[in-house]
Amino acid sequence: MNNETTTQAGSPQAVVEARNLDLVFETNDGPVQALKDVNLTINKGDFVSFIGPSGCGKTTFLRVMAALEHPTGGSITVNGMTPDEARQKRAYGYVFQAAGLYPWRTIAKNIKLPLEIMGYSREEQDKRVAQVLELVELSGFGGKYPWQLSGGMQQRASIARALAFDADILLMDEPFGALDEIVRDHLNEQLLKLWARTDKTIGFVTHSIPEAVYLSTKIVVMSPRPGRITDVIESTLPKERPLDIRDSQEFIDIAHRVREGLRAGHSDDA
Numbered sequence: 001m002n003n004e005t006t007t008q009a010g011s012p013q014a015v016v017e018a019r020n021l022d023l024v025f026e027t028n029d030g031p032v033q034a035l036k037d038v039n040l041t042i043n044k045g046d047f048v049s050f051i052g053p054s055g056c057g058k059t060t061f062l063r064v065m066a067a068l069e070h071p072t073g074g075s076i077t078v079n080g081m082t083p084d085e086a087r088q089k090r091a092y093g094y095v096f097q098a099a100g101l102y103p104w105r106t107i108a109k110n111i112k113l114p115l116e117i118m119g120y121s122r123e124e125q126d127k128r129v130a131q132v133l134e135l136v137e138l139s140g141f142g143g144k145y146p147w148q149l150s151g152g153m154q155q156r157a158s159i160a161r162a163l164a165f166d167a168d169i170l171l172m173d174e175p176f177g178a179l180d181e182i183v184r185d186h187l188n189e190q191l192l193k194l195w196a197r198t199d200k201t202i203g204f205v206t207h208s209i210p211e212a213v214y215l216s217t218k219i220v221v222m223s224p225r226p227g228r229i230t231d232v233i234e235s236t237l238p239k240e241r242p243l244d245i246r247d248s249q250e251f252i253d254i255a256h257r258v259r260e261g262l263r264a265g266h267s268d269d270a
């Protein structure tokens with residue numbers, strides 16, 4: 001695993017660069033501008049949250065990064081390549097809101113599935129499954145079926161599956177949205193630890209201001225109709241973050257700025 005987060009010159013290494021990005025969906029009711037003039041740089045090792053009201057283009061932007069949608073204007077590169085090329089090089093792992101585990105396969109076999117498809121040897125598959133289960137603190141649960149695990153554990157298994165082929169970039173679309181707050185707090189803490197240990201670059205969609213502030217190095221505030229970025233906040237919080245950092249003045253100030261950004265985007269609608 002590569003632990004370098006900067007280039008030799010010491011400047012951050014850009015992983016994603018979006019310039020004047022537009023995406024218009026043609027629908028039966030006419031065109032929908034899902035993204036308009038989006039400019040964003042994500043650097044290696046960043047934890048970037050996308051926050052904004054429903055329909056502001058958060059999921060669409062994540063899908064553009066993963067080459068699941070294609071922009072209609074502007075440009076985007078991922079590791080200096082087109083998203084399609086980066087996808088072929090397995091640059092991403094994707095985690096969805098629902099864990100999406102196959103109920104008839106054990107947790108280990110669910111994690112192995114993409115590895116089987118990619119043709120990894122059985123030995124390598126077993127090694128990787130053990131590694132990622134440890135990373136998400138599920139060692140010993142590989143032989144269980146999804147229904148034998150709690151919702152939070154299933155979501156961790158789904159993160160493990162996304163980590164199994166050691167992609168540089170983890171894209172997470174509201175992975176903890178359906179979980180109660182206590183479980184979510186715990187998963188947020190675990191995700192931060194995992195991020196610190198692996199040095200992944202993470203793109204994370206959320207509706208929760210505290211979650212965005214707690215997790216991120218960079219918070220992208222978006223607003224709808226058309227979907228656009230209204231603010232990009234670089235977090236001043238230290239990388240190591242106990243949960244009670246949420247009571248600090250610094251945390252409250254960043255949350256306030258996010259809320260202001262959301263409000264400003266909303267008032268444009270009126």
Ligand SMILES: Nc1ncnc2c1ncn2[C@@H]1O[C@H](COP(=O)(O)OP(=O)(O)OP(=O)(O)O)[C@@H](O)[C@H]1O
Pocket residue numbers: 025026027032033034052053054055056057058059060061227
């Ligand atoms: N495949 C599609 N075809 C047509 N319109 C789409 C498609 N996907 C998304 N849209 C529209 O694009 C806009 C942005 O949608 P997107 O799902 O990215 O928003 P979002 O911010 O992720 O919303 P949510 O928080 O509800 O998940 C919305 O108006 C949505 O209806």
